[in-house]
Amino acid sequence: MATELKSSKYRCPQCSAGDFAVTTTRWRCTGCGQSFACASGIPRLFVEDRLGAQDRKLRDTFYDGLFGRLYQITMPAIVMPVRPLAISWPYWIAYGVMVGLILGLAAGLISTLITGAFAAAALLFAALALILWLLSRQSWLLHLMWVAVPAWLSLSRKPWAPSESFAAVHERALAPLRDAGRRLQILDVSTGSCNSLYRHGWMALDADYTAIDLSETMLKQGSDLMSAAGVPVDLVLGDAMELPFQDDRFDVVLSYGAVNGLSDPAKAIAEMARVARPGGTLLFLDEQMYDAATPVERAYFMKVLSSHNVIHHCPVEDFPPSLTDVRVSQVYQFYYICTARKAG
Ligand SMILES: C[S@@+](CC[C@H](N)C(=O)[O-])C[C@H]1O[C@@H](n2cnc3c(N)ncnc32)[C@H](O)[C@@H]1O
Ligand SMILES: [Zn+2]
Incomplete structure (x- = not known):
């Protein structure tokens, strides 16, 4: 595998030296000898143990994996109440379906309990608990359920313009x-x-x-x-x-x-x-x-x-x-x- 010597802008996170022997799978610092593996050809120029707990947590629970892949969907959902309806209506529809589902399950649960259909009530309870548990894993999503409409109403009744756009x-x-x-x-x-x-x-x-x-x-x-x-x-x-x-x-x-x-x-x-x-x-x-x-x-x-x-x-x-x-x-x-x- 060809090795190229890369210097100039980069700096070793371990020793601050600037020269690396580079292949497509790893960069080796010629100052301290530390190797940095690549992911799909991109060098990982950081030391895992030195990352802040918050950065690691956000990376592992939000940006890496499934949530990161869904970022282009979750991000517009977070900002749904501040964006014009013309852009965010698909998110409002998804939000309506989700709220409708939660309220429907809750109403079904109450009525099955009143009529004594306990097997059905147990199923409805399990479905409701699962949805609420999934939502609470990303607490912002749980809060979005109750605050989206009031926040949108509050924002849309008073125009606002920045002093510099x-x-x-x-x-x-x-x-x-x-x-x-x-x-x-x-x-x-x-x-x-x-x-x-x-x-x-x-x-x-x-x-x-x-x-x-x-x-x-x-x-x-x-x-x-x-x-x-x-x-x-x-x-x-x-x-x-x-x-x-x-x-x-x-x-x-x-x-x-x-x-x-x-x-x-x-x-x-x-x-x-x-x-x-x-x-x-x-x-x-x-x-x-x-x-x-x-x-x-x-x-x-x-x-x-x-x-x-x-x-x-x-x-x-x-x-x-x-x-x-x-x-x-x-x-x-x-x-x-x-x-x-x-x-x-
Ligand atoms: C809200 S996103 C913004 C992404 C992009 N700048 C944009 O405007 O769409 C925040 C980004 O910060 C990255 N990030 C979080 N902690 C980081 C850290 N310690 N060092 C570098 N990037 C980090 C995340 O992986 C994520 O891609
Ligand atoms: Zn080094």
Whole structure:
């Protein structure tokens, strides 16, 4: 099997050296000799024992395996109450069927108990208990059952507009990069299915793309999306809190929908700042509640949308001093985008 020597942007998570002897099945650090196995050709540049408990739990219960494969379905379900009906109606239908089933089973159980049909009651009870147990395994799903309609009603009766929109924040970040006059290096942290990296304007730049995620299931979807789109990208399995990249490498460091859920968001942001070039741009998006949220919207936010998160707002108070020009824009009722520049 051919071995290639890879240096430049990568960094060994064990010893911080930058050179690897690379084959399609493993990367071996030439500094400390540690081997890192590949999954479908993608190097696993992290040390399992050093992962945070929260990161491992989220990966193993949510992003890897069946739930990760269903991510393109579960994610729109989580945000169903905040999206326009024209987009989310199939989810409302599925939700209606599920609620109808639970209520139907509960009504059937009560009536069989009243009429003394205990065998049928036992069956109905078992079916109901099974459904509720399955839902409680993902507690956000259980809470979505009761809070979706009240949250949607509450949100839809008061219009809201951001002072700076999602598109405007992106345009502010993208405009100076179009005139960079050189090939840019862009890193997407916790890229998942590469969906956000692909859709929000970054592909229009003259750039090389690198994308990292901890979940093989998610990154496999990213690999599929980028290959189908014909966009070359260097994919890496790794930990946002210990980015396996050298200092000062990337002109742009992005992260969509991950920072608040990481075990140590401040460390992840410090890592994003470390690998950004002096003068480089950081842009990340995650959950944060707007000021005018009603109690039921807060319940939806805390029990469903942000339930897996460690923090529930942009952690500006923990930013490293190297970050300047920090701006936090509330782009949707429950989402912020933060932009910052690395000094230098
Ligand atoms: C909500 S998804 C967002 C995916 C993608 N950025 C998008 O916009 O669709 C969060 C991603 O963070 C990844 N993740 C969780 N913990 C991580 C960690 N410690 N290091 C790197 N990625 C992590 C998950 O595997 C998942 O793909
Ligand atoms: Zn090493």
